[in-house]
Amino acid sequence: MKPALDLLQACELIQKNQLKVDDYLTQSVARADEVEPELKAFTVRASLKDLQSQSRSGPLQGIPVAIKDIIAAKDFVTTNGSPIYKDFVPSEDAEIVKKIRNLGGVIFGKSVTTEFAWRHAGATTNPWNSAHTPGGSSSGSAAAVASGIVPLALGSQTAGSIIRPASYCGVVGYKASFGAVPRKGVHPVSGSLDHIGFFTRSVADARYAFNLLRNTVIEEEDAIVIPELHPKPIREALDNTKLRIAVLKTPFDDLLSQEQIEAVQIAATLLEKSGAHIEEISLPQSYWDGIEALAVLMACEAAVIHEKHLEKFPELMSMDMRELISKGNACSVGDYIKAKNLQMKLRLSIVEYFQNLDVILAAPATGEAPKGLGFTGNPIFCSLWTFIGTPAIALPVTKSSNGLPLGIQLIGNYKEDEKLLNIAQFAETCFKTADRQP
Amino acid sequence: MKPALDLLQACELIQKNQLKVDDYLTQSVARADEVEPELKAFTVRASLKDLQSQSRSGPLQGIPVAIKDIIAAKDFVTTNGSPIYKDFVPSEDAEIVKKIRNLGGVIFGKSVTTEFAWRHAGATTNPWNSAHTPGGSSSGSAAAVASGIVPLALGSQTAGSIIRPASYCGVVGYKASFGAVPRKGVHPVSGSLDHIGFFTRSVADARYAFNLLRNTVIEEEDAIVIPELHPKPIREALDNTKLRIAVLKTPFDDLLSQEQIEAVQIAATLLEKSGAHIEEISLPQSYWDGIEALAVLMACEAAVIHEKHLEKFPELMSMDMRELISKGNACSVGDYIKAKNLQMKLRLSIVEYFQNLDVILAAPATGEAPKGLGFTGNPIFCSLWTFIGTPAIALPVTKSSNGLPLGIQLIGNYKEDEKLLNIAQFAETCFKTADRQP
Numbered sequence: 001m002k003p004a005l006d007l008l009q010a011c012e013l014i015q016k017n018q019l020k021v022d023d024y025l026t027q028s029v030a031r032a033d034e035v036e037p038e039l040k041a042f043t044v045r046a047s048l049k050d051l052q053s054q055s056r057s058g059p060l061q062g063i064p065v066a067i068k069d070i071i072a073a074k075d076f077v078t079t080n081g082s083p084i085y086k087d088f089v090p091s092e093d094a095e096i097v098k099k100i101r102n103l104g105g106v107i108f109g110k111s112v113t114t115e116f117a118w119r120h121a122g123a124t125t126n127p128w129n130s131a132h133t134p135g136g137s138s139s140g141s142a143a144a145v146a147s148g149i150v151p152l153a154l155g156s157q158t159a160g161s162i163i164r165p166a167s168y169c170g171v172v173g174y175k176a177s178f179g180a181v182p183r184k185g186v187h188p189v190s191g192s193l194d195h196i197g198f199f200t201r202s203v204a205d206a207r208y209a210f211n212l213l214r215n216t217v218i219e220e221e222d223a224i225v226i227p228e229l230h231p232k233p234i235r236e237a238l239d240n241t242k243l244r245i246a247v248l249k250t251p252f253d254d255l256l257s258q259e260q261i262e263a264v265q266i267a268a269t270l271l272e273k274s275g276a277h278i279e280e281i282s283l284p285q286s287y288w289d290g291i292e293a294l295a296v297l298m299a300c301e302a303a304v305i306h307e308k309h310l311e312k313f314p315e316l317m318s319m320d321m322r323e324l325i326s327k328g329n330a331c332s333v334g335d336y337i338k339a340k341n342l343q344m345k346l347r348l349s350i351v352e353y354f355q356n357l358d359v360i361l362a363a364p365a366t367g368e369a370p371k372g373l374g375f376t377g378n379p380i381f382c383s384l385w386t387f388i389g390t391p392a393i394a395l396p397v398t399k400s401s402n403g404l405p406l407g408i409q410l411i412g413n414y415k416e417d418e419k420l421l422n423i424a425q426f427a428e429t430c431f432k433t434a435d436r437q438p
Numbered sequence: 439m440k441p442a443l444d445l446l447q448a449c450e451l452i453q454k455n456q457l458k459v460d461d462y463l464t465q466s467v468a469r470a471d472e473v474e475p476e477l478k479a480f481t482v483r484a485s486l487k488d489l490q491s492q493s494r495s496g497p498l499q500g501i502p503v504a505i506k507d508i509i510a511a512k513d514f515v516t517t518n519g520s521p522i523y524k525d526f527v528p529s530e531d532a533e534i535v536k537k538i539r540n541l542g543g544v545i546f547g548k549s550v551t552t553e554f555a556w557r558h559a560g561a562t563t564n565p566w567n568s569a570h571t572p573g574g575s576s577s578g579s580a581a582a583v584a585s586g587i588v589p590l591a592l593g594s595q596t597a598g599s600i601i602r603p604a605s606y607c608g609v610v611g612y613k614a615s616f617g618a619v620p621r622k623g624v625h626p627v628s629g630s631l632d633h634i635g636f637f638t639r640s641v642a643d644a645r646y647a648f649n650l651l652r653n654t655v656i657e658e659e660d661a662i663v664i665p666e667l668h669p670k671p672i673r674e675a676l677d678n679t680k681l682r683i684a685v686l687k688t689p690f691d692d693l694l695s696q697e698q699i700e701a702v703q704i705a706a707t708l709l710e711k712s713g714a715h716i717e718e719i720s721l722p723q724s725y726w727d728g729i730e731a732l733a734v735l736m737a738c739e740a741a742v743i744h745e746k747h748l749e750k751f752p753e754l755m756s757m758d759m760r761e762l763i764s765k766g767n768a769c770s771v772g773d774y775i776k777a778k779n780l781q782m783k784l785r786l787s788i789v790e791y792f793q794n795l796d797v798i799l800a801a802p803a804t805g806e807a808p809k810g811l812g813f814t815g816n817p818i819f820c821s822l823w824t825f826i827g828t829p830a831i832a833l834p835v836t837k838s839s840n841g842l843p844l845g846i847q848l849i850g851n852y853k854e855d856e857k858l859l860n861i862a863q864f865a866e867t868c869f870k871t872a873d874r875q876p
Contacts, residue, residue, distance in 0.1 A: 300771045300775060303771070303772060304771075304776060307772070329772075331771050333766065333769050333770065333771045333773070334738075334741060334767075336774060337742045
């Protein structure tokens with residue numbers, strides 16, 4: 001079958017009446033029917049009739065969107081990936097879901113998450129090879145976009161839950177600056193760390209979704225700023241011969257597969273050939289302490305968030321969840337406050353690095369998606385940027401010898417999402433990744 | 439002697455060359471020499487020669503400012519109210535001190551704080567009656583302005599440390615919205631709660647200082663927005679016949695002295711006679727839970743902040759400090775996170791109350807300044823607003839039968855400092871408090 005339409009392609013065709021919403025939704029459902037028996041990206045899907053009845057005019061008119069199953073959507077069972085919520089139907093949409101509907105988007109279904117967006121894996125398989133994990137915790141969202149079911153899916157990241165599955169599935173995953181995307185109505189993992197973000201098939205699509213769905217300064221619904229349908233591909237100001245890209249060295253680079261190291265090198269070389277200046281960057285140990293501090297914040301906040309779950313339904317919680325909660329309960333309040341202080345300190349100090357560079361280029365994961373479905377992969381290459389709250393985007397670059405996607409991530413300065421997206425769009429044109437759909 | 443000049447009066451005379459800076463500073467020093475033996479508002483003062491050499495042009499040219507002694511000022515011993523720091527001279531100014539100097543202000547001296555701005559009182563006495571406390575923790579700053587030594591002093595509030603001493607000393611005390619005034623270089627009590635604020639002799643002065651010294655969106659020093667020397671007394675938009683003022687009922691109103699109750703009533707009556715609409719407001723228990731939550735945040739954060747002090751200098755810390763730290767160490771991380779969550783929740787929800795009213799009128803303290811110097815008074819009538827981070831301003835209204843000042847506080851909506859200051863300026867004209875200087 002021919003590759004699915006990207007988000008902006010579909011939007012344009014629908015807005016120009018060159019594609020009927022009913023036909024487009026019919027294709028999406030057909031694609032899902034075809035791949036879902038093996039892919040298992042969704043916990044629940046709307047029927048074609050329901051999808052068609054949801055459609056209304058707006059910049060996202062007729063666009064089917066997958067919603068990670070920790071994000072509330074009215075009339076859909078929202079399990080949070082836990083048997084505790086197996087029959088829970090929220091009475092209200094999460095704020096971002098409300099925005100999607102107001103803009104004409106259609107809620108295609110709820111996509112599989114790990115249990116409460118922590119480790120315990122769901123059923124989803126990797127669209128490129130069903131013996132491999134799609135990554136997590138936003139497993140179903142990454143898989144659904146990679147498989148061409150929907151052009152846009154919502155995910156969330158508390159350590160590496162967008163960047164890593166995007167990389168494993170060969171799609172674009174975008175985690176904006178902390179606080180830039182509304183979280184109301186999303187089951188929290190950790191208030192200090194949770195980011196909502198997007199899976200798409202191009203950087204332009206991620207930017208389009210971000211600009212439509214981000215928080216505006218005035219948070220009233222009426223105040224949504226609707227951008228042009230086609231944002232300019234690259235800002236005039238972006239001069240790629242002056243672009244300073246720093247390849248990140250980390251203290252745990254020995255966890256990287258040879259193929260992942262090469263993927264980063266390929267990306268750096270292509271960017272350099274396109275005029276960018278490539279250098280290396282190392283960060284002091286105080287930055288890498290952020291990874292353990294992230295674990296402290298997450299565990300402590302999760303312990304509070306799941307206090308009642310553990311009290312009432314201990315037998316319905318995985319060992320993974322119970323370990324996280326125990327870790328949280330074992331922390332002292334001093335551990336927590338110090339972790340929080342480090343987060344604020346690094347969020348302020350990272351800005352200094354970006355005075356001399358435009359973007360950091362890094363591995364998004366240790367390598368290709370690991371074999372097996374129980375372990376969704378190591379988030380360590382994402383955690384620092386989630387902790388600090390800087391925007392990060394995953395882009396596919398090449399394939400492993402097993403035919404699985406390998407990507408890179410680009411990290412921008414805190415709150416400079418627009419600049420990161422500009423550079424990512426330029427990088428995407430350099431990589432010209434072929435063979436995007438399994 | 440004739441009453442000291444207010445801040446804006448002094449600024450205008452200096453700018454118009456009708457008052458020589460040297461003469462003005464000479465008067466300030468003379469007044470300090472006169473009252474300090476009994477008042478004890480300062481830990482250290484600059485010599486007249488040093489003051490004169492500090493002076494430079496700018497909107498605060500020649501204005502002597504008292505700096506609460508937890509705020510770093512280069513070349514001044516900054517004791518933080520603790521014997522641990524008895525010889526500590528910071529090598530850098532706190533950000534707000536830097537701003538004062540850049541605008542032409544003169545650092546008059548360091549004003550007495552309680553130990554680390556917590557309870558253990560310093561030597562300062564109440565300028566109206568030296569047998570009474572000036573309140574705390576910003577004891578010296580309130581007393582120095584009330585006594586006419588300086589027209590502007592910096593304080594800080596973590597529970598009631600600006601509003602209460604302002605009320606006890608009969609001056610204006612202004613605590614802006616959380617985050618609105620720079621804190622860098624101030625010894626923290628509690629990062630979640632610390633506010634920097636101002637003592638002045640009029641609301642117009644408080645507004646002038648706030649507008650000069652507040653955080654701007656761009657935090658670069660060059661970006662300071664210098665307002666007109668004379669802000670309009672009341673915004674055209676303020677229609678006092680439509681002003682909705684709500685008198686606050688609290689669950690601990692039985693702590694109020696009869697005279698303090700009457701002071702609030704006098705204020706309400708004067709405002710009503712001037713056209714305002716007066717009503718009553720009660721808040722649900724979840725709000726009042728904020729007072730215990732404030733105590734949790736403060737204790738937990740203080741325990742981290744003072745960890746090294748307690749380790750190295752236990753014998754130099756008061757029982758009050760050690761109790762605070764013990765309380766913090768006894769809290770669970772869950773207690774802390776829940777307190778923090780409540781703070782965020784109330785900061786969002788208080789906005790709803792302000793949809794139907796303009797300002798809350800409340801008692802700033804239980805009554806007149808208590809007798810004795812060991813206890814700086816109960817901050818309970820200020821704590822909730824510090825916890826939420828809404829702006830609050832104390833205004834003198836009348837005197838007790840003992841001749842001590844009694845005031846009120848006005849509380850505005852979060853981040854609506856300008857509106858609160860407008861209304862406070864209107865209220866000040868209604869109260870026309872006579873006999874302002876002891």
